[in-house]
Amino acid sequence: MESGVLITQYGMACRTDEMHNAGQSENNPMRPSLPRYLPYPAFVGLYLLFDWATYIDPLYGLNITPWNPDPALGLVFWLIYGRKAALPWFIALLAGECLVRGLPAGWPLTLLSSAWLIVGYGTIGEALRRRFSSGDIFDNRRRLAIWAVIVLAGTMLNALGYISLLSLTGKIPPGEWGAAALRFGIGDMVGLVVSMPLIWMLVSERGRARLKETVWRWETLGYLALAMFVLWSVFGSIVRSDYKHFYFLFLPLIWAASRQGLYGTALMVFVLQLGIITMVKWSHAVNLQFYELQLLDAVLALVGFFIGIVVDELRKVADELKHTMRLAAAGEMAAALAHELNQPLTALSTYGKACEYLLERGESGDILKSAIGHMIVESGRAAEVVRRLRDFFRTGAMQLEIIEASALIAGISRQFTPQFHEHGIELVVGQMPALAVNADRLQMELVLRNLLANAQDAVLAVPRGLRRIELSVERLGGGRLRLSIEDSGAGISSTLAARLFEPFVSSKASGLGLGLVLSRAIVEAHGGKLWAEVGNHGIFRFILPLAGTTDSQGEYGEK
Amino acid sequence: MVKSNLTVFIVDDDPAVRDALGLLLGVRGYRTAMFASGEDFLQGWRREWAGCLLIDIRMSGMDGLVLQRRLTELECLLPVIIITGHGDVTLARQAFKAQASDFLEKPFDHDKLMAAIDEAFSREAETRGRLQRQAHSLALLDGLTPREREVMQLVVTGQHNRDIAPLLGISVRTVEVHKARLMDKLGVDNVADLVRISMLDA
Numbered sequence: 216m217e218s219g220v221l222i223t224q225y226g227m228a229c230r231t232d233e234m235h236n237a238g239q240s241e242n243n244p245m246r247p248s249l250p251r252y253l254p255y256p257a258f259v260g261l262y263l264l265f266d267w268a269t270y271i272d273p274l275y276g277l278n279i280t281p282w283n284p285d286p287a288l289g290l291v292f293w294l295i296y297g298r299k300a301a302l303p304w305f306i307a308l309l310a311g312e313c314l315v316r317g318l319p320a321g322w323p324l325t326l327l328s329s330a331w332l333i334v335g336y337g338t339i340g341e342a343l344r345r346r347f348s349s350g351d352i353f354d355n356r357r358r359l360a361i362w363a364v365i366v367l368a369g370t371m372l373n374a375l376g377y378i379s380l381l382s383l384t385g386k387i388p389p390g391e392w393g394a395a396a397l398r399f400g401i402g403d404m405v406g407l408v409v410s411m412p413l414i415w416m417l418v419s420e421r422g423r424a425r426l427k428e429t430v431w432r433w434e435t436l437g438y439l440a441l442a443m444f445v446l447w448s449v450f451g452s453i454v455r456s457d458y459k460h461f462y463f464l465f466l467p468l469i470w471a472a473s474r475q476g477l478y479g480t481a482l483m484v485f486v487l488q489l490g491i492i493t494m495v496k497w498s499h500a501v502n503l504q505f506y507e508l509q510l511l512d513a514v515l516a517l518v519g520f521f522i523g524i525v526v527d528e529l530r531k532v533a534d535e536l537k538h539t540m541r542l543a544a545a546g547e548m549a550a551a552l553a554h555e556l557n558q559p560l561t562a563l564s565t566y567g568k569a570c571e572y573l574l575e576r577g578e579s580g581d582i583l584k585s586a587i588g589h590m591i592v593e594s595g596r597a598a599e600v601v602r603r604l605r606d607f608f609r610t611g612a613m614q615l616e617i618i619e620a621s622a623l624i625a626g627i628s629r630q631f632t633p634q635f636h637e638h639g640i641e642l643v644v645g646q647m648p649a650l651a652v653n654a655d656r657l658q659m660e661l662v663l664r665n666l667l668a669n670a671q672d673a674v675l676a677v678p679r680g681l682r683r684i685e686l687s688v689e690r691l692g693g694g695r696l697r698l699s700i701e702d703s704g705a706g707i708s709s710t711l712a713a714r715l716f717e718p719f720v721s722s723k724a725s726g727l728g729l730g731l732v733l734s735r736a737i738v739e740a741h742g743g744k745l746w747a748e749v750g751n752h753g754i755f756r757f758i759l760p761l762a763g764t765t766d767s768q769g770e771y772g773e774k
Numbered sequence: 775m776v777k778s779n780l781t782v783f784i785v786d787d788d789p790a791v792r793d794a795l796g797l798l799l800g801v802r803g804y805r806t807a808m809f810a811s812g813e814d815f816l817q818g819w820r821r822e823w824a825g826c827l828l829i830d831i832r833m834s835g836m837d838g839l840v841l842q843r844r845l846t847e848l849e850c851l852l853p854v855i856i857i858t859g860h861g862d863v864t865l866a867r868q869a870f871k872a873q874a875s876d877f878l879e880k881p882f883d884h885d886k887l888m889a890a891i892d893e894a895f896s897r898e899a900e901t902r903g904r905l906q907r908q909a910h911s912l913a914l915l916d917g918l919t920p921r922e923r924e925v926m927q928l929v930v931t932g933q934h935n936r937d938i939a940p941l942l943g944i945s946v947r948t949v950e951v952h953k954a955r956l957m958d959k960l961g962v963d964n965v966a967d968l969v970r971i972s973m974l975d976a
Contacts, residue, residue: 557859558788561881565794568884572801586797593790633837633865 255303258292262307267315269406271496279378279399281509282492283406284414285311286336286370290407291414293340294347300340305333324384331380335373339365353412353477356524363517366407374400401506405513409488412481412520429478438474442467442487450494461511468515472522476530480523484516540733555657559597566590614655617762620688620696621647623656627663628686631671639679640671645687650696653762658737662745665730666700666755673704673753694761695743702753709749716747780895781805781825783852785815785841787833791880795828802888812836816844823852824902826875826894831858831865839865842872851901853894857882911971914960922956923975929953929965930972 265285273280289307293300308329312318318325342365343352352362378396381387387395416422445467449460464487471483491512566586573583628642635642652659667684674682683703691697707715716731731745738745738757745757782804786792792808799806805825809815812829813836827845831838842854853875858865866877875897876890918926921942928938935953939946962968 553859557880558791562788562790562794564881565791565798565884569794569798569801572798576801582797589790589794593794596790630832633831633839636837636840637864637868 254296258288258300258303259307259310262288262304263310263314266307266311269492270315271492273316279395279402281398281402281405281495281506282409282488283402284410284488285406286403287407287410287414289336290340290343290411291418293337294344294415295418297344298337298341301333301337304336305329308332320381320384320386324381324386328377328380331377332373335369335376339369339373342369352415353481353520353524355528356521359520359524363408366411367404370403370407371400374403398506401509401513405488405509405516408513408516409484412477413485416478416481426478426482429475430482434474435471435479435482438467438470438479438483439486441470442483443490446487446490446494461508464515465518468519469522472519473526475523476527477520477523480519484519487515488512540736555600556597559593559600562593563590563597566593614657615653616656617651618654618656618659620650620652620698623652623659623663624686624688624698627660627667630664631667634671635684638671638675638682640674640682640684643683643685645685647688648690650688650690651762652696652741652759654741654759655737659741662734662737662757663700665734669730669755670700670702670704670753673702673706676704690761691758695758696761697756697758699754699756701755704753706750706752706754707747712747712749779824780898781807781823782828782891783807783809783815783823783825784828785809785812785833785838786828786830786857787811788830791830798884799891804891812838812841812844815841816848819845819848819850821850824898825852826891826898827852827854828891829854829856831856831869839868839872842869842874846872851898851905853897853901855890855894908974911960911974915971915975917959918956922952922959925949925952926956926968926972926975930969 262285265288269280269282269284271280271282285307289300289304292304309325312320312325312329320328343362346361346365347358352358374396378387378392378399382389382392382395416426442464445463449463468480468483468487471479491508495508566589570583570586570590573586624644624647628644631642634640670684674684681703685699685701687699687701689697689699716735731747734757735745738759741759743757743759745755748754748756782799784792784795784799784806786795786808787810789810792810796806796808809818811833815827816836829838829841836844838856838858842856845852845854854869854873855876855878856866856869856874857878857880859880869877875894878887878890915923924942925938928941933941935949936946939949942949957963957968960968960971962971
């Protein structure tokens, strides 16, 4: 185990799973090299500090306080070091009894009860270690739930044992056994629930980096300030109103959780707890109800963590989806561009070959010169295609140009002619008014290609002779044009229409189900919209803003 | 370099590709003719054109496969080499079904292109030669008298002169005379060749 432990910058240690990250930072010349044994005294010191700072409102002068973040520190230590954490923890407990509380129970009982606590905490620690032997505890809902269950059950059982021990030895009045156990258990539980995630994040290099990245922004100050304000205003009324207004604290919590996920929540919850403790001390509002407040706080923390983790998970899925979409878009664009690239490449290699023969023949005159000139033009044409592909997928930038709708449609239907012909599909292009849009030609072609491919698939389901696809463009008011693609296929049912534009919903065996999603995204990026109409035949339409009126000298007419 | 009466007819709607092909083939000593569309080619086409066709499959207006089909309908003898931007198997199959001589992917390997053109040329020459021989044989068959034709039909079924004679009601000697004359007229000296020519006689 020793070899698996690396000491990090702050004297805490990383487990083997963190080696990767820690190993990277080992190359960092700024990193001070700390002696191996340092984490142990550092742990004891920190533990004592926690103990001392949170030794508030004790019951019978014993270590029965409403908030014990120290076991959280201990458990994180245990998670990293395993059973080797037992001795330092035991020492820290004893030191706490001596220095903070002045040994209220006497040496023999203190030794016994501390040993009992170490066994109890150790059991929780081992249970957690077994469950989370690899990877993070706080990275999905299931793991969070398992952690919460282990912590809740563990602390309560531990409290029962510990208080029974104290009660048997007469340190606690016999009738108070239940209340004391509850208070101690709640104190530990709240301490663990509220502090452990944050401490866990802080001990690893990766966790610290992510925490900083997540919460190091002005917004954090915003929700913390709101939390403090709410706390301050609520607190004045708490004693009198039985926490009637405690729920207001959900506002800053949900703010933090929804914006910054688990990391923001961990900070928020910890700060909130500090605030509550401060308020309790400052207002001297100490009474038994404080424990109820703590319980509310623990629930608040758990709710926050679950929201935070859901937010994190959603964000992760969204990022993955975005990535996949980009890849798919790149794939579709690449297919569209293959044809465009092929022409100049063919011309280029052919000119090149011709030049080779010309040189072989000893030709050096105008023919050679003009062939080379052509080659330069053609490579420019190829480079343009590549540049646009790169631009689009690096920056998502569109290259807008004025395009005649008729030219666009002519270009795309040309590409489909062989396939349509093969399958006996009749393509009807309606009357084309001279309308121009300001659009990215490649992207618009991608949209049309997708829609035509879908239409083709739809009509293939009907017998030959009935296969018909109609393209039409009309001018709408408000400087817009509407392009419709109708096919003689079965059409879109209302159930399908509802899911049509969801990614990865495909009615085709070989489809990724991204075509329509991409198409819609592209059309919307052009300031238009794309939709399907429910009907007895397939109807897709999209609207694009017009680029203003154009003269009707379209090149399409010449072709 | 190559037989000067053979021409490579290039049909491609991309001016750069067309021009480059024209240059390359021109430098290699081929005679070329270029067309921007299938319609243009059909309009200009003459039956006596010889050589081969280089057709891009994806063109505005009439696509390559349609042009190929139209030419087959017109009984054009020019072998067709189809060029395509993507190696689409279904398109290739269709092209070959319609008797394409070759199927090349863009951007092409120029040695393959030359080989394809040369093969198309020889295929065309072969077809043309066969047709010429056929036409010649048909002309010879026309020179036979009805009786000679009757004798020929029976000879090619493998019957002996003495079997044919009673069928036609003439003497064996007369059958022999007819047979010798018709073989002389058709320029054949054995029955096997006679059978081959007689098959042209519908």
